[in-house]
Amino acid sequence: MIDVRHLTKRFGRTVAVDDLSFRAEPGHVTGFLGPNGAGKSTTMRMVLGLDAPTSGEALVNGRPYTSIRHPLREVGALLDAGAVDGGRSALNHLRWLARSNGIDARRVPEVLERVGLAGAARKRVRAFSLGMRQRLGIAAALLGDPAVLLFDEPVNGLDLDGVRWIRALMRSLADDGRTVLLSSHLMSEVSLIADRLVVIGQGRLIADTTLDELERRFDQGVDVRSPRAAELAEALRAAGGEVAPAGAGGLTVRGLEPAEIGDLAARHGLPVHEVARRGASLEDAYLRLTEGSVEYRASAAGAGR
């Protein structure tokens, strides 16, 4: 469990994280979403004791990271995959990490196997591709078999195979009952893996929700077309739908699912030519949520105007 309580971080006049509270619970992948500069990395760094909060606290399993005796056994993190001494082999890097955290050295070959680096264990990290470095970073995160894992933009720079592999890994870690916090600035990425969402903008909490709930909140309704639209509208209203006319033969329906609408029309013997959910994607919902909290937004006022 990660418990962030009224967390605030100032860098001079910049408020990177602003009175932020949320929880990431075991058994879930919690997506931590926000535009560039929203404060995701700073929050994760505070959870990991790498930055000190200006005020508030970030707890891992009820304690601040800095008071955990063998942190790697409780929390694993992938922050910056580049931060490894390139002169070392993957094997030596992990052995050193294991030793300094009181972890059995037998875990090292196990995690190398799990991340697909067993064959490159003796290679110097300097010779690793970005994808291999990323895998090594994940091996380090898994080394202590921790119950809590943080991944900061883990798919950056990976090829499709690597991206799929990381997604499946995060899912399986959560399915094992672990707490997984995944940061990203892309809803498209997070929506594939996460079940819960924490959205921030300019350091502040914008939404703490589930994917389903977000979809419902930004529900744009269902487009329905029928040559007997007036009768259908009446039947839909009687079934609890909110119905608005939309051009000749068209209706926009809220509060009923497409399948319910189709079934209802069939029961009344009314022909239906179209039933389609309107395209409010999660991406649209995310854009609307974070409107006004982005540091830089491409401006329509281009050069020469």
Ligand SMILES: Nc1ncnc2c1ncn2[C@@H]1O[C@H](COP(=O)(O)OP(=O)(O)OP(=O)(O)O)[C@@H](O)[C@H]1O
């Ligand atoms: N060490 C620092 N010194 C000064 N300002 C900082 C520092 N670290 C972060 N910031 C500022 O704090 C704000 C939040 O940055 P942070 O890196 O946490 O955002 P982010 O959501 O992780 O964004 P990105 O996805 O671009 O990394 C930004 O305005 C950033 O410029």
